[in-house]
Amino acid sequence: MLPSYQHNALIEQKDTSLITTACGTCSNARCLIKKNLNSAAVNTFTKHRKEIRCKKGQQFIMEGAPVTGLFFLLKGTVKVLRTGLHGKEQIVRFAKEGEIIGHRGFGTEESYPIGAIALEDSLLCYFSKDILQEVLHTDPTFTYGLMLFYANELNKSEVKVKSLSQMTVRERIIDTLLYVNRKFGQNNGFIALVLSRREYADYAGTTEEQVIRVLSALKKEHLITTKGKRIGIVHLDLLKKEISEHNFYLDS
Amino acid sequence: MLPSYQHNALIEQKDTSLITTACGTCSNARCLIKKNLNSAAVNTFTKHRKEIRCKKGQQFIMEGAPVTGLFFLLKGTVKVLRTGLHGKEQIVRFAKEGEIIGHRGFGTEESYPIGAIALEDSLLCYFSKDILQEVLHTDPTFTYGLMLFYANELNKSEVKVKSLSQMTVRERIIDTLLYVNRKFGQNNGFIALVLSRREYADYAGTTEEQVIRVLSALKKEHLITTKGKRIGIVHLDLLKKEISEHNFYLDS
């Protein structure tokens, strides 16, 4: 819970495989800041940007720690989670390049309601809450953009509420497979983002054994293939069809 | 799905029990517009406010209908829901005075992802999307306020995701009882908002029978009392204790 975790991450700047870029030359077209660079306020505030490197497995937002600012994921993959009863993780979402992380700390919250852990070596842009709030109070277009982002996140979350209360475990696992596949794509015939069975369970709201059992069944039905942790989708159409009745199409 | 439902509601202005008030003299301190009346842009735009009356049971937002604007609940109670598989309702939340309804239509959505039904005769303030967007693009404080509202809604929704995937049915029902009690208070020893067992089930993500069974059990344990539809909470502390491990405190 100590706030020094950010500094720890900041110091480790040895790895040169991740290239540092300023907002002006940043390749990340999906970034909200990049989209609003023509605004004077936004442009000024990018000067206060800090870069944070995270190694695989490193937690850069601690659940319950005071809110200091907002992160933009420049490169890498991150899982966002809440801790439940007996330490059981509820994975809220998986984030990729260009996405905002830590925005749940805004609002009335004093502390981050979520934790964030890098799933691979990642590069983050960081802006302090103070600086951000200044821009949000002066540039309505930027604020409106962030507001729309929240609105979309809210819709996604509520769709997930519905799916958790109305889908079976099998359906939720299929749904999770499709979500990860849609968002992160494939690589050599396998879903590009490699997750453990436990992580699938923590996202789908079930247990590791259930995930294993359902994946075994899907394998027997020749709908997927597996090789160790990696999962390949064979019949995307049939999997989609199985959950189509719930018309649950959640992008990103 | 026809857009004329609003006009139907608008015409029925016979009932005089609900008093019409303009934003300036409005008693609703919790309303976001009321809070921002000192802004010129907000003040001007309140002139475009329309008042809509809804009778008990009337649906004033149809799921899937094109987004036309935003509602502020001036008086009454409303349930917000999503329709799932086989017409099963998922109640997203119960809204009371001062709350915003239909905000889920903002974002990339073209149509309302939710439906809204009045649980009692209600009075709504309505603002068209066009007018609203104009203010949102000019007044950053108002936009920031709405953004914070979304941020809080997002937190609530994600807490609900966690509760659905980690709580038992009994816990979820207790949690729902506490939520409704906290939000709507008591009346003659019973929870002021009277809901059907089905509505409790649709909110808690279970079946009507399970709700009845759990309520019967709670009654036998002398934790609650019931009289017809009405439910009285006897031992608030014990009920709270039972779900305290999940540290699930969701206000409003």
Next chain:
DNA sequence: TAAAAACTAAGTATTACTACTTAATGAGGA
């Protein structure tokens, strides 16, 4: 080659489904 993760299977608990009875509510007519 340890350690971690995947996988299997049996037993248990929980939850949903089906079918039914009983109580409460509301509308129309005397």
Next chain:
DNA sequence: TCCTCATTAAGTAGTAATACTTAGTTTTTA
């Protein structure tokens, strides 16, 4: 205004389906 009937909702119980727990073995990964 009260009564009756129809309708709606509450409540009960047994069964089937689903999901979780536990305890183990095998495979994969670092």
